[in-house]
Amino acid sequence: MSKKICIVSTSLRANSNSARLASAFAEGARAAGHDVQVVSLAGKNIAFCRGCLACQKIGRCVINDDANAITDALEQADVVVWATPIYYYEMSGQMKTMIDRANSLYCRPYRFGKVYLLATATEDELYVPEGAQKGVQGWVDCFEGVQFADTLFVGGVTAPGDIEDNEGLAKAYLLGQNV
Numbered sequence: 001m002s003k004k005i006c007i008v009s010t011s012l013r014a015n016s017n018s019a020r021l022a023s024a025f026a027e028g029a030r031a032a033g034h035d036v037q038v039v040s041l042a043g044k045n046i047a048f049c050r051g052c053l054a055c056q057k058i059g060r061c062v063i064n065d066d067a068n069a070i071t072d073a074l075e076q077a078d079v080v081v082w083a084t085p086i087y088y089y090e091m092s093g094q095m096k097t098m099i100d101r102a103n104s105l106y107c108r109p110y111r112f113g114k115v116y117l118l119a120t121a122t123e124d125e126l127y128v129p130e131g132a133q134k135g136v137q138g139w140v141d142c143f144e145g146v147q148f149a150d151t152l153f154v155g156g157v158t159a160p161g162d163i164e165d166n167e168g169l170a171k172a173y174l175l176g177q178n179v
């Protein structure tokens, strides 16, 4: 069955390694017949959550910037994929900001049942993405019926484009194909 997949790519730099993982995942998912939307946070205007919790009353964020359209896309997806560079053993700040700004999802009829994390970093050790995984798990745990399906971590990549020729791209493609 064709699924609606929303991939949020959170690196802001050109030729980003995690964005490349996101596009490989998207290619695999499209090849399997899924409907894939890749949203990049690069160039978007997304303010910090102010914690007013108005979203819990009116079902949307009162700040009118680019976060609201992305939240709508997340609401309509069957599968959500976050792609992030590891920053100080955590998800990127922009990814966390987007998660916070999507707080209205909590009281909206979201559909997603599966969440994936794609992450890249300089160090190639298993512990490097653990902070980001913990953060995503915490987010997932707030939504009933949602499962943190998998993480694909590619270490050993630092400069933009370092991920070209990395076997992680084939893994991302397969993950997308089997979503």
Ligand SMILES: Cc1cc2nc3c(=O)[nH]c(=O)nc-3n(C[C@H](O)[C@H](O)[C@H](O)COP(=O)(O)O)c2cc1C
Pocket (backbone or CB within 6 Å): 011, 012, 013, 015, 016, 017, 018, 019, 084, 085, 086, 087, 088, 089, 090, 120, 121, 122, 123, 124, 128, 157, 158, 159, 160, 161
């Ligand atoms: C602010 C900042 C913090 C970083 N922190 C880490 C880190 O904790 N561990 C690590 O291995 N790499 C770290 N890196 C390196 C990036 O994770 C790495 O370059 C990654 O491939 C960038 O992905 P991107 O091209 O998608 O932006 C950091 C980079 C920046 C700019």
